[in-house]
Amino acid sequence: MVTQKPAIPKGTRDFGPAIMVRRNYILETIKKTYQQFGYLPLETPALENISVLTGNYGDEGDQLLFKILNSGDFLSKVDKADIDQGYKKLLPKISNKGLKYDLTVPFARFVAMNRHEINFPFKRYQIQPVWRADNPQMGRYREFYQCDADVIGSESLICEAEIISLINQILNQLGIHDFILKMNHRSILAGISEEIGAPDKVAVLCVAIDKLEKIGQEKVSRELEAKGFTPNSITRLFEILEVSGTNQEILSKLSQLLKKSTPGTEGLKAIQQIFAYADNLVIGDHRVQFDPSLARGLSYYTGAIFEVQVNNQEIGSIGGGGRYDDLTSIFGLPGVSGVGFSFGVDRVYDVMEKLQLFPEFQNTQSQVLVTIFDDTTVIHALQIVRELRKQGLTVEIFPDTVKLKKQLNHAHKKSIPFVIILGPDEIANNQLTLKNMATGHQTSQDLNTTVNLINSTQSK
RNA sequence: GUGGAUGUAGCUCAGUAGGUUAGAGCACCAGAUUGUGGUUCUGGGGGUCGCCGGUUCGAGGCCGGUCUUCCACCCCA
Known part of the structure; x- marks a missing residue:
């Protein structure tokens, strides 16, 4: 018999009993709170048709999808010409399934498929692994769990306030107190883009300013310059982003700066409204920080966007989310707005481990x-x-x-x-x-x- | 996907300009202790030095490839 060294694929992990007890503690806490807020459970398959997955996460995201080869002789429909055309042309002929990349898109697919049975607004939570063919690093895996809570079929900003409340309650229960919930609005980003005279470059702008905190103003300027932004618009941009103070102060200063921009003004109004709701809904201090430089990558967000960061932890965000106005339209169900949030359990675990926040589990x-x-x-x-x-x-x-x-x-x-x-x-x-x-x-x-x-x- | 570093016993690591049978601590097993764990003492097992190939009389140490892990970029939970 030929023996082999036991191994698991890159970026995946086994969870032994000691780790599982702790993971379950996190998962149970999240699940209980989701249910307390009226979200109902949903599970979708690990596999989706590749057509469901592609096109939703940008070109980068499509690269990171795990594709599954067709069963049997997957080359039967392929000829030399296909191969010569490169992998992008070849791919649809050899793969029609993939591992899911997140939980939101399969959720949208589910909603579109079951639109007649669902009562809107529909609230669901979903705790399942997702897969990304990313290069692993600290806090970054190829298989990891997401814990999504989404409301779909309501444009009310109360939904956003509920999510703020939800995040606060869960993190407090887990003992993570030193966090900030960053918030911004895609319309504000669009407004800034208009205001600096580059209305058609929102996407590039977002990618660049998202790094502001990490790489600093100088490098961001250089990147923007390389992407064709004029020195004038860059100067103007940093005038806007430099605005500081309390949430209210930033909001009022920005509404002056962006008053000529319709989306900018609307975005600011939305944030204002969400804060007003949250003030009355959240137990205790809600730890929300309005941050005009927060951008987030996923291209389907259209409204408010959130990101949770634990202070003094170099692990990136432990959760994020936002509003998407049109996610189900690609599945033939237009005009249904939703908003959702997702915790990355694996990162929550890593943070709690570092901060020694796990209780003793003697009952196990x-x-x-x-x-x-x-x-x-x-x-x-x-x-x-x-x-x-x-x-x-x-x-x-x-x-x-x-x-x-x-x-x-x-x-x-x-x-x-x-x-x-x-x-x-x-x-x-x-x-x-x-x-x-x-x-x-x-x-x-x-x-x-x-x-x-x-x-x-x-x-x- | 791009670039850099890494890989020696189950774990943490030694291993001097390539030179005999590759070491330590912890862990493991056995005995001291035939009805008793943690401490102590004594003994023992365990390594194709990540994998494949090359250079050499000779490779854990050099070269090429490959995989893993870590880091940076990219992106993200």
Whole structure:
């Protein structure tokens, strides 16, 4: 037999029990809060038709899609000419499925497919892995989980305020307090673009100013210059972006600067309204920061955009989202606006690990390990396990008849707090020997007393 | 996709200008302790030095390719 070194593909990970307990804690917290806000669960396949996926994430996104080869002889419909035309022409002939890249587009597909059964506004949450053929780095994986919550079929800005509230509640529960929720509006970006005299270059502008915080004003200027922005418009741009102060101060200064721009004025009004709603909805301080330089990549956003960043953590954003006015139109359902948000659990995990925010999870381990003394005591041990479980204890049995030393060592390594020793002496006296692993102390008594002893020590 | 760094035992790492049977700590297993874990002591197992090829009398160390991981770009959760 040819053996191979076990390995998993680049950018993917196994999650062992210790990690899963913590991941589940995050997922459960998110799920519970989503449900508390009225979002209902949805799952969609890992695979989508490639036509559903392409064209929604920009050229970059299409590059990062995992495509799946057609089954069987995937070359049967391909001839030399196809190959000579390059991979872009070849691709549709050899692949008609792909792994989903995010949860929003499959959601839009679902909504379009089920439009007659859905009551709008429709709120759903979805917690599933997505795949991107990106080059892995810190906090960046090829398979990772997203936790989306979206409302579709309402243009009300209350939906945006709800999302602000949702994010605050979840992060507070997870113990992540040192974060900011950055917010901007695509119309404001369009307004800025108009104001600096480059209305047709919003997309390029967005990509550039999104990096402002990371690479600084000088490098951004140079990049814009290279993209054909005039020195005048660049100067004007930074006059706008330099505006600082409280959210209200920035908003009022910007409305002066952008007063000639219709989309700019509308965007600012929307942000103002969202803040007004959020002030009355969010429990405590909502930690929203209006940031005109926030751009975000995904091309389907049209309204408000959000991004959550944890302060002093170089991991990028742990979540983001925004409003999309027309996502379902490519599936034949125009005029349905939606807004959504997504947490990246993997990054939330990394941050919580670094900040040591995970609680101890003692409830996930067994309370007692029942040992098997020798072949003659197996049946008794099984019966004891049955009775202890009947009484509600979390109990496991060491399945092999090996030295007590080994069984105790197993309990020690798994941090199981109690061990029951059941040898011929105990069986003869109808007693159980209970060893407290922390103190090393052990006593013998009947079953009910043993259960009480375990329960009383546990509850302390 | 582009560029840079990295890869030696399960883990963290040594390994001097290429030169015998590649080391340590931790972890693991066994015994001291035949009804008892954590400490201690004694002993033991485990490496085709990421993979493939090349140079050389000889390669863990040099060269080429490839894969992994990390970093930067790109982009993003």
